[in-house]
Amino acid sequence: MAVKFPIFMDAQSTTPCDPRVVEAMLPYFTERFGHPASRNHPFGWEAEGAVDAARAKIARLIGARDPKEVVFTSGGTEAINLALKGVAEMYREKGHHIVTTAIEQRAGLDTCKRLERQGCEVTSVPVQPNGLVDVDDVKKAITDKTILISVMFANNEIGTIQDIAAIGKLAKEKGIIFHTDATQAVGKIPVNAETMGIDLLSCTAHLIYGPKGVGALYVRRKGPRVRLAPMIDGGGHERGMRSGTLPVPLIVGFGRAAEICEEVMPAESARLGKLRDHLQDSILGSVDEAYLNGDPERRLPHNLNISFAYVEGESVLMGLNKETALSSGSACTSATLEPSYVIAALGASSELAHSSIRFSLHRFNTEEEVEFVAGRTIQVVKRLREMSPLYELAKEGVDLKSIRWKAE
């Protein structure tokens, strides 16, 4: 099969909508346009029915006991904000301490920073060189003022999967609310709020082949019943936790996307894992001093993150971007001009953070695409090394750390 360009291999930034999802959504833009809170006519009933059906599908995918535990938001960022700010405000009397990690996504980190400015105390637990949080470190960080533990399920850059069940168990023992940012995990690997002891869980549709603009926060109703202060006041939709007219077409799409993910997950994760392993073996087998970031085992099946020593990430992307969409932890590709804090948190040198490339596969990637991307990546990295002064110095046997660099 001929490869169609450009190839999209940046599926941890977003995914294309599955055509089945779009098909499910379409009628809800036109003939089925009702407001789900209109309780007195068929337009409203129809919309409410569609929302409830979608809620049930999402609840099943994340192992919620009751569909009512699913609160719709505008996406993952809002879900995370609502979880952290909602708990901080609601449980202010009980305490003001939050335990989180150094590798959360920006929505988690920045929300915690804001809460800190507002008087909360935040302990950020470090990660080990493989990206895993030591549950003992979480335990040690807990104080009698801790009201919330927030640890991401799987990392967006390196794909490392945390021991969520162990942290959930710890949280239960201590009577502390446990939130997990599962935006990268839901729909890709088994997630179960009930068995894993999760109290709050954030997820988003656009990473599971659904539409952009809708996400959800799972809020446990029983054992314990978690309460949240809302961030948006209004008509009291979503059990009062998130007012605003529900975007019915998006929610219908989200539900359909969840349903498909649940159905195909075992086969899809096996297929993508095999493709990923092939990509990894091809690249690591042909390029010296290329380092795998994250844990080789406890990792999302569609994720691959490699640092290519002596070449800068953006320049690698530039060599590929006509044909392939990837992403990098390089400062030059970020809005903040800082290299990846995730790679840096692994204890790697900043140089390797600048050199990291993330490949993330999706449902529609093919073997031929993987073959092509592997070949081009190897070619581009080799070409850039030929023009890298660092590679030249290293080949001459110079220890780069022995040089006194004149930084700007």
Next chain:
Amino acid sequence: MAYSEKVVDHYNNPRNVGSFPKDTPGVGTGLVGAPECGDVMKLQIKVDLQTGVIEDAKFKTFGCGSAIASSSLATEWLKGKTVDEAAKIKNTDIVNELKLPPVKIHCSVLAEDAIKAALADCKEKWLKAGAAAASTT
């Protein structure tokens, strides 16, 4: 962010990639930037010590596309200039030629630093060689 055509051209067809042996008379080497900052440039010039004209220039760069383009352009401009003319190349000239956006201005600054460092190295070696020659005669 889209790249300017000139940046893409220099990235795809970098001019004068390579190295001169550092100890050759007339060769000046500038190594600037730092790996942890994500940019390192090595720029070398080969000066005709009789005329003060830069006969050849070479570079190697670890950095983004704009850093590669800035140093590639610098080598192109250096060739045929006298050392005095070379010292007048400003980072803003590079910014204008490559149409670098504000976030990439530091790449041009680094290229100017690399030129200055190579010129200084060349001069220093020339002075040392002169001093050595004077002491032996």
